[in-house]
Every structure is written in structure tokens, then in C-alpha cells.
Amino acid sequence: MATAQPGTSSSAQASDNRIFLFRLQMLIIDGGLAVLRNYVDQELVAQSITLSGCLANEKTTIKLLKGRGIITQVQYDLxxxxxxxxxxxxxxxxxxICLMRNLKCFKVNKKFNWNISPAQSDTSIDADICRLKQYRNEICHISTTTGIQYNDFITKWKEIEQILLRFDKVYPIRDFKQxxxxxxxxxxxxxxxxRVTEEIEKWGKHDKALVDDLELLKAGHTLLKEAIEDIKSKDDKRPEIKMKGNIFERFFERRRYRQMTKGKFIRQIQLILLFVMGSPQLLFKMTSDLILIKSSYKCE
Structure with a gap:
């Protein structure tokens, strides 16, 4: 690494630390994005499919990711x-990175554990995607005021550089080392x-939006559980149906009861599907609405 050592004065050192952080940000934002875009493009070419075609085939998965708050509405519209x-x-x-991890057309190992740091000996594509994601998250949350120390900068630069060069070895980019x-x-x-500052700010807003969506999902999940438990409780206390009258009256009595039970079942399914497929905001609003509808429904 030929980057100059930091200055000796405190003000010069602080300035250098911010420059070190900025160069790491460039390496991730520009270098990391370049190899990932190239990898995705080449994988799609190998399968004779466009990105739009891949996304059309995987729309159910994308909706699931959106429903879980992993993809935002802005990203979905994009x-x-x-x-x-x-x-x-x-x-x-x-x-x-989100698409590469979750869509079948990118052939990432579905059994890979994304929640832990990969072993140093693991240089697979999956492991390197995970490392880039971890470095993205780490660098995003380092204060631009304090920056990063020189020794940390040297270590992280070498590690990220090796990741990028491994991607470049799979699908080369012209003059990428330069x-x-x-x-x-x-x-x-x-x-x-x-440009780099705006991108880092966008990362921060995205991460905050995910946290907000997660809170809405938790609230919606609580409402969902309460609604289903309430329905189950009322079902357990349903009165026995007394079959009186002739055969025609008993037939229509059974039919009426089945329709009422079916209505309750449909509402439960609506809640569950909404929880799985809907956006967090829609889940919270619609779950509340369905609970109000359910509370006004009487099974006689």
C-alpha cells in the first residue's frame, strides 16, 4: 500500500483519517459495485436471459422480500x-447484493450462512458477497468526522482488494487492477x-427505513396473533347446532353454518397472506381494519 502515512499533528492526523475512510468508501462503492454488476451481467448472458426476464420469473420471491421488509417500496418500484x-x-x-443472495438465476448457494463471517479459507463467491456486505455495513456506520486509523485502513484495504480481484478473476474487467x-x-x-457522500447518506436512509419497516412488521405480527387467537377462542365457544325440522331445513342449517365457518377461515388466510406478501405499512393498516371487521361479525 503506497498511500502516505498520516501526519504527525493532531489536525493533520484527523484529516488523514477522513481521507483513509473516503478511499475505502470509493473502493466499496465504485470497485465493489463494478465487480458485482459485471458478475450479474455475465451470469445472465450465460443463461441467455435479461435482468428484466430474471426479475419477472422471480417476482414472487421479490414480493416476499418486500413483505419481510428486506426490499423497500422504492427498490421494488425500481x-x-x-x-x-x-x-x-x-x-x-x-x-x-440482496438480489444475488436471494434469486435463483444467480446460482448462489442457498445453504450458505449469511449471519456469520466466512472462514478465511472460504474464497467462494458466496463468501466474498458476504464479506462485501459486511464491509459495506461497517464502513457505512463509521463517522466521517473521525475517519479511520491508518493501520485499520491498511488491513481493510488489502482484504477488500483481494475480494475484488477474486471477482475479477472469474469475470475479468478491463484494466481493473489499474x-x-x-x-x-x-x-x-x-x-x-x-457523489460518495450522497451514496453513504443513501445507505444510512435505507438502513433506517429497514429498521422502521421491521418495527411495523413486529406490530402487525402482534395484531395478527391477537386476531387469530380471538377467532380461535370464539370458535371454541360456538354453540351447538340443533338440527330441527324436516330434511330440507336441516340441509340449509348445515349449509348456513359452513358458510359462516368458511368466512372466518377466509379472514384468517387474508391475514396470513397479508403478513407474508404485503408491505409492512399495508400489513399494519389492513390487519387493524380486518380486526375491526371481525369484531363486528357475530356468529349466531
């Missing part, structure tokens, strides 16, 4: 625009700084 088509150039590193060198040595112009 993947399925009202006009035109989407390409990898429209995807940021957060969304493209591109990494440019991230290390290139002057920090105001335009680049502004």
Missing part, C-alpha cells in the same frame, strides 16, 4: 418500473467527494 426496463446500472450495491490503483492514488476532487 425493479419493476411502470415504463422501460431495468439494468444492473440502475442497481446500487445494497440492492444488487482502477483499484486509481482509487488509491487519485486526487480527491469535490465532485467525487460529493
Amino acid at each position: 425493479l419493476y418500473p411502470s415504463s422501460g426496463t431495468v439494468s444492473t446500472s440502475d442497481l446500487d450495491i445494497t440492492l444488487i 482502477t483499484i490503483t486509481d482509487f488509491e492514488y487519485s486526487p480527491l476532487d469535490p465532485t467525487t467527494e460529493q
